[in-house]
Amino acid sequence: MDEDIIYYDKSEYIETESGNKISRKSVISVPQNIVLGGKTIIQQNCIIRGDLRRKGSGYAVVIGIGKYCLLGENSIIRPPYKIYKGVFSYYPMKISDYVHIGKRSIVEAARIGQYVIIGDDCVVGRFSVIKEYCRILDNTVIPPNTVIPSFSVFGGNPGRFISELPESSQIIFEQKAKQFYERFLPKSQ
Amino acid sequence: MTEKQNLIPDKNCISRDIIYDGDIKLGKGNIIHPKAYFKTLGGPIIIGSYNIFEERVVIINERKEPLIIGDYNLFEVGTVIQSSNIGNNCNFQPRATAEDGSKIGDNCIIGPKCYVPTKTELPDNTTLYGANKRRKYIPIKDMQQNLHLRHLSYLHEYLPKHNRCMNL
Numbered sequence: 332m333d334e335d336i337i338y339y340d341k342s343e344y345i346e347t348e349s350g351n352k353i354s355r356k357s358v359i360s361v362p363q364n365i366v367l368g369g370k371t372i373i374q375q376n377c378i379i380r381g382d383l384r385r386k387g388s389g390y391a392v393v394i395g396i397g398k399y400c401l402l403g404e405n406s407i408i409r410p411p412y413k414i415y416k417g418v419f420s421y422y423p424m425k426i427s428d429y430v431h432i433g434k435r436s437i438v439e440a441a442r443i444g445q446y447v448i449i450g451d452d453c454v455v456g457r458f459s460v461i462k463e464y465c466r467i468l469d470n471t472v473i474p475p476n477t478v479i480p481s482f483s484v485f486g487g488n489p490g491r492f493i494s495e496l497p498e499s500s501q502i503i504f505e506q507k508a509k510q511f512y513e514r515f516l517p518k519s520q
Numbered sequence: 521m522t523e524k525q526n527l528i529p530d531k532n533c534i535s536r537d538i539i540y541d542g543d544i545k546l547g548k549g550n551i552i553h554p555k556a557y558f559k560t561l562g563g564p565i566i567i568g569s570y571n572i573f574e575e576r577v578v579i580i581n582e583r584k585e586p587l588i589i590g591d592y593n594l595f596e597v598g599t600v601i602q603s604s605n606i607g608n609n610c611n612f613q614p615r616a617t618a619e620d621g622s623k624i625g626d627n628c629i630i631g632p633k634c635y636v637p638t639k640t641e642l643p644d645n646t647t648l649y650g651a652n653k654r655r656k657y658i659p660i661k662d663m664q665q666n667l668h669l670r671h672l673s674y675l676h677e678y679l680p681k682h683n684r685c686m687n688l
Contacts, residue, residue, distance in 0.1 A: 358537075358554065361682045378575055382682035386674075407575060407597050412671065420671035437597050437614045454614045454632045472632045488633060489650050508565065 334514060341517040343375070353494050357402075360419035364391060368428065370512050377402045380409040383421040391419070397428035399508040405435045405449070411457035416460065422458075429508040433469065444481070446504040468493070528570065528673050537583040542581075546688065547591070551675045552583065553577075554683060568608070570672055571595070582620070590626070592668055602638070607644070609661065609668075616648075627661060 345353045349369035353455070356375035359365065364381035379402075384393045393410055404410065410424045426443045433451035440455045444463035449455065453467055456475035462466070465479055468486035479485055482496045528549050535606030537553040547569035558565060560581045568591040569628045573579075578600045585638035587601075590608035595601075599612040602619055607626035617635035618624060624642045636642060646657050665681040679685060 351599055360554070380575075382678065392555075409575075409597070412674075414670060419667070419674050421674075456632070470633075 334510070336516055338518040343491060344517070345405050345507050350512075361393075364393040366392050366395045368396060368400070371396055371400040371402075372512065372515055373402045374404045374406075376405045378407045378409075380407075383410050383412070385420045385422065386418070392423055394424050394426070396426045397430065397445070399429050399505075399512055401431045401508070401511060402425060403432055403434040403436065407437045408432075409437075411438055411439045411441055413458065422432075429505055430516075431508065431511070439475075446501055446508075448504065464496060464504065466500075467484060476510045527668065529676055531675055531676075532686075532688045533679055534686045534688060535679070536686060549672065549676075551672065551679060560587075568593075570668075570673065571677065572668075574599075577601075592665060594668060594671075602676070609665065611664070616658075633659075 338391040339496040345355060345356055351367045351369060351371045353373045357373050357377040359379045361381035367381060379394060383395045406490050409412060410421045412421045422441065424441060427445040428448045430443050431448045432438060433449055435447055435451055435455065436453040439457045440458055441458045443461045446464045447461050449467040450469035450471065452470045454472045455476065456473050458474050458475055459477040461479045462481040465471045465484050466484045468484065471486050471490045473490040484493045484496060486493045486497060522557045530549045530664040533683050534547050534549065534552040537554035538552055540557045540558040541673040543600035544558055545564060545566045547567060549570045550567060552573045553575050554686065555575045555581040556577045558579050562584045564579055565587045567589045570591055571589065571593045573595045574597045575594045576598045577655060583603045587603060587605065589606045592608055593606060593610045594614045603620040604624065606624045609627045611629045613630060613632040615633045616630040619622050619636060619638045621639045622636045624636065625644035627645045628642055629647045630636065631681060634648040640671045647657055649683060684687045
């Protein structure tokens with residue numbers, strides 16, 4: 332699986348100690364509330380809202396992102412909200428390892444499991460839960476409060492179950508995610 | 521209802537990180553998140569009270585007549601409104617689009633990625649969902665407004681804490 336190397340402008344991206352590559356053109360509000368697991372790529376014009384959090388003071392993890400994740404161009408990650416026991420608040424969001432989110436996608440899920448690929452132009456509704464080893468096709472709309480089971484392919488508007496994935500998909504997805512990180516290199520002068 | 525309304529301040533809470541151009545009139549108690557986009561090429565944009573505009577909302581007026589938006593509307597991420605009038609208590613879910621010259625009544629819900637074609641009039645209490653299948657039903661208005669008011673009062677308290685905001 333030899334794919335083309337993706338070059339980026341070195342002045343545009345910040346590389347942290349744990350290998351995260353974050354575009355300077357992305358909007359990350361309140362970075363104290365966001366945890367990155369390492370080797371995560373955040374591309375340009377991505378919006379991550381860390382300021383929308385539960386009531387109360389002090390430090391809180393609003394958005395946790397695992398390792399080897401990719402947040403594509405123009406994607407928006409914002410935590411979900413609801414009224415619980417008469418109190419309105421935003422709730423934390425967890426994105427596990429090896430999750431790819433495509434370009435122009437909007438994600439308001441509660442939890443995304445390991446090894447998930449979300450395509451381009453998707454909308455993931457509030458408090459939806461995506462379990463491990465899933466694939467969301469391009470242009471899918473997942474309604475709020477949906478639970479997507481493991482090893483499934485979802486697509487359409489509204490999102491429906493389309494097919495199953497083989498058990499080997501873990502290895503394939505892991506390889507894909509790792510290879511993407513290795514292919515994402517600074518342009519040499 | 522009237523008691524809860526008192527919780528919301530009359531000031532508009534507008535993030536500084538927005539792009540705007542032309543004649544825009546705001547009512548009171550509106551919230552605009554960062555990266556929203558407002559533009560007028562002809563007539564003014566007149567926005568009512570207690571609306572929420574989330575990220576990447578685009579509102580463009582290209583006509584000579586004013587673009588009028590009512591009260592208690594929620595515009596979620598990536599909504600595009602092009603020269604169309606909007607009533608009260610509407611909910612535009614992510615990436616909803618209202619095209620040129622359309623007119624949307626009260627209590628409407630436009631689902632994610634749905635679009636209202638040019639020069640159509642949506643009657644009150646309409647819901648658009650899925651691949652533009654049209655349905656009509658009457659939402660529980662009180663409950664929706666309750667959620668909206670709580671959302672507003674939360675954002676009025678927390679948005680200025682972390683973002684640079686203008687209070688107008």
